[in-house]
Amino acid sequence: MKKNEIFFNIAILVAIIIAIVMVKVKFFSGENPNARAIQDIEKLSVFDLKEKPVKFTSLLSKEDESFVLVFTVYDCHTCILKGLEQLKSLKKEGKQAIGLVVSDDVADIALWAQNYEPTNLHVIKKVDFYTHIKAQQLPVMFTIDDNEVTRIQTITTEL
Amino acid sequence: MKNKLFQLNNTAFAVIALIIALVIVFFALFFQKKDQGLKITNLENIVLSEMNGKQVKMEPLLKPGEATYICFFSPKDCFNCMNKGINDLISLEKSGKTCLAVGVDNDLDAVSKLADHYASSFKAFYSIKVNDFIAHFTIKILPVITAIKQGKIENVTYLK
Numbered sequence: 528m529k530k531n532e533i534f535f536n537i538a539i540l541v542a543i544i545i546a547i548v549m550v551k552v553k554f555f556s557g558e559n560p561n562a563r564a565i566q567d568i569e570k571l572s573v574f575d576l577k578e579k580p581v582k583f584t585s586l587l588s589k590e591d592e593s594f595v596l597v598f599t600v601y602d603c604h605t606c607i608l609k610g611l612e613q614l615k616s617l618k619k620e621g622k623q624a625i626g627l628v629v630s631d632d633v634a635d636i637a638l639w640a641q642n643y644e645p646t647n648l649h650v651i652k653k654v655d656f657y658t659h660i661k662a663q664q665l666p667v668m669f670t671i672d673d674n675e676v677t678r679i680q681t682i683t684t685e686l
Numbered sequence: 687m688k689n690k691l692f693q694l695n696n697t698a699f700a701v702i703a704l705i706i707a708l709v710i711v712f713f714a715l716f717f718q719k720k721d722q723g724l725k726i727t728n729l730e731n732i733v734l735s736e737m738n739g740k741q742v743k744m745e746p747l748l749k750p751g752e753a754t755y756i757c758f759f760s761p762k763d764c765f766n767c768m769n770k771g772i773n774d775l776i777s778l779e780k781s782g783k784t785c786l787a788v789g790v791d792n793d794l795d796a797v798s799k800l801a802d803h804y805a806s807s808f809k810a811f812y813s814i815k816v817n818d819f820i821a822h823f824t825i826k827i828l829p830v831i832t833a834i835k836q837g838k839i840e841n842v843t844y845l846k
Contacts, residue, residue: 538703542700601770653777653781654777654778657833663841
């Protein structure tokens, strides 16, 4: 094999390797961009409406996806209702669907919840919300699979 | 002749492969999805006004190594949204977090009036001029609670 043939073969090989690596890095990095939306999920504690602390991860489905609606009672009312309706229909489909209200007053939320049909509602303290949850806007629906957020859907009045 | 043709094909193939690789590298490097752009520039130069008009640098007000929660608001924002932000700061402060409320306005009196309203429950009110806010922060929507850690915006929560 001539010298320049060897050079061109090496050049082809190098080019192909660069292309494969770049395509892999760009499109198949496997990194989930939503994974950081809930940080230290194992350490996160929430409260049920009887003010009993519960480990957040214990509320999530072990085998399937779970859906968590995070909101405050001061968010747009239509958006909250829309989110709660989504939770109800997900529950009907057999999915684990949880409502997480950001508040420091669990008793107040328990009263508020009486106006709505029973939904799997829990309360997250404000400090835990700001420390653990990275949500730019509320209400927001997180899809969580294997303790990792896989989808973030901001609930708005738009369809 | 056949050998020369093979060599030519080889050359063309190498050149095409290199061009394709370079195009991929170019796209990967320069057309990556842009960051949301929430950042602070020249933190060390940011100057805030206390409610008595005294100028203070912002950097020493931030807790080193931990997140500092800052509610940026304009006194012209919807009162309920801003009120929610200040109440969240009060709650975070009670939990041991460092919190600041920064009014974005050229009129110190407008921010000062709001600070008086919360005087009994929250005291860390400051003011920043609109142009200074635009120059140093890329946040476009107010009111907002930002978590700033090690000079970087770690998270934002819009209050509207």
